[in-house]
Amino acid sequence: VTNPTVRAGGRPRLFTPGPVEIPERVLRALAQAPPHHRTGEFRAALLRVTAELKALHGTAGEVFVLAASGTGAMEAAVVNLMGPGDHALAVAGGSFGTRWVRLLEAYGVPCATVAVEWGRPLPSAELARRLDAEPRARTVFATQCETSTGTLYDIEGFARVTRERGIRLVVDAITGVAVHPLPQDAWGVDAVVCGSQKGLMIPPGLATLSLAPWATDAIDGVRLPRFYFDLRKYRKGLPTGDTAFTPAVSLVLALEESLAMIREEGLGAVHARHARVARAARAGAVAAGFSSFSSSPSHAVTALLPPGGVDAGAVVQRMRDVHGMVVAGGQDQLQGRLVRVGHMGAYTVGDMEDVSGALAECAAALGAARIEPGAAAAAARAAGQD
Numbered sequence: 001v002t003n004p005t006v007r008a009g010g011r012p013r014l015f016t017p018g019p020v021e022i023p024e025r026v027l028r029a030l031a032q033a034p035p036h037h038r039t040g041e042f043r044a045a046l047l048r049v050t051a052e053l054k055a056l057h058g059t060a061g062e063v064f065v066l067a068a069s070g071t072g073a074m075e076a077a078v079v080n081l082m083g084p085g086d087h088a089l090a091v092a093g094g095s096f097g098t099r100w101v102r103l104l105e106a107y108g109v110p111c112a113t114v115a116v117e118w119g120r121p122l123p124s125a126e127l128a129r130r131l132d133a134e135p136r137a138r139t140v141f142a143t144q145c146e147t148s149t150g151t152l153y154d155i156e157g158f159a160r161v162t163r164e165r166g167i168r169l170v171v172d173a174i175t176g177v178a179v180h181p182l183p184q185d186a187w188g189v190d191a192v193v194c195g196s197q198k199g200l201m202i203p204p205g206l207a208t209l210s211l212a213p214w215a216t217d218a219i220d221g222v223r224l225p226r227f228y229f230d231l232r233k234y235r236k237g238l239p240t241g242d243t244a245f246t247p248a249v250s251l252v253l254a255l256e257e258s259l260a261m262i263r264e265e266g267l268g269a270v271h272a273r274h275a276r277v278a279r280a281a282r283a284g285a286v287a288a289g290f291s292s293f294s295s296s297p298s299h300a301v302t303a304l305l306p307p308g309g310v311d312a313g314a315v316v317q318r319m320r321d322v323h324g325m326v327v328a329g330g331q332d333q334l335q336g337r338l339v340r341v342g343h344m345g346a347y348t349v350g351d352m353e354d355v356s357g358a359l360a361e362c363a364a365a366l367g368a369a370r371i372e373p374g375a376a377a378a379a380a381r382a383a384g385q386d
């Protein structure tokens with residue numbers, strides 16, 4: 001059995017936690033000849049994109065668009081918000097929370113770590129307790145959706161804890177934005193970082209950092225060494241659409257298109273669709289014999305443990321070779337244990353029916369009890385209803 005798409009030399013479908021499938025409209029925007037960036041045409045596009053990003057984040061503050069992968073925006077947050085002698089506290093319950101810790105260590109920032117069991121959420125009361133025990137930590141670094149485990153954290157609760165104590169909260173929402181709500185100003189989140197190849201549905205290469213209105217002056221003063229990511233340089237051009245360095249022009253134009261798609265669907269409807277798609281993914285996979293790894297599953301990525309005796313790496317391989325679907329394995333300590341299905345961006349319940357049926361076929365082919373692919377697909381469809 002070889003997937004007809006693969007047999008015909010077709011392109012495999014991406015169901016990874018980034019990069020994601022790029023919608024046709026965005027592909028067309030990418031095909032434009034890029035204008036020079038020092039032109040009225042590009043400045044106007046950047047101004048429109050910046051305004052749309054502020055609406056998307058729910059902030060009246062400032063949004064900076066960087067030519068970098070998501071980690072670049074994480075680094076920008078560290079070097080612009082932390083000064084010599086400042087202490088941090090990082091929530092680490094997976095590979096990306098741990099990335100905050102490594103980044104802070106690389107810059108010599110003293111950092112207390114809240115080590116959360118991978119796949120479990122962190123109650124905000126526990127964050128409060130840790131902060132009260134670490135009075136020198138004045139900035140918290142957290143993750144909205146821990147992509148390595150498919151776990152959603154309670155950012156609204158975290159922000160309540162930090163606001164109450166006058167502590168800054170920096171959130172990696174790279175797989176949260178345009179998937180789960182994160183109204184920055186309303187919740188009281190000082191800084192949010194995002195990347196382009198996840199819920200924003202464009203290719204890799206852009207990252208954003210947004211500052212809430214009360215946090216814009218946090219980047220002034222003596223901070224860690226910074227040059228390319230010195231946000232004060234980017235700020236100068238914000239009112240006119242000018243940039244300090246050559247921007248990723250084509251990706252900015254693609255982002256304008258994807259933000260228009262999100263606006264047209266409606267942000268609430270986008271969040272609701274991701275909830276349905278994630279429910280369908282979980283139910284379909286469970287019907288196929290898999291189990292959900294996270295006890296607080298996100299709507300961005302579903303992390304699955306294969307049925308007993310079935311090798312996760314073999315499932316990933318067979319999904320690609322036989323079904324033409326690219327899913328991800330586990331990262332770091334979960335390598336070889338997990339199958340991760342990404343569904344942020346332009347995905348539907350129908351896509352999850354396909355994935356669920358394929359997972360059922362793979363599990364049976366790799367030694368698990370046979371479950372009809374059609375039954376797994378039906379379970380996905382049923383769970384994905386409104």
Ligand SMILES: *Cc1c(COP(=O)(O)O)cnc(C)c1O
Nearest residue numbers: 069070071096145147174175195
């Ligand atoms: C993808 C991702 C990142 C950034 O990764 P890059 O490869 O640098 O784009 C950071 N945090 C989370 C939670 C992610 O999912």
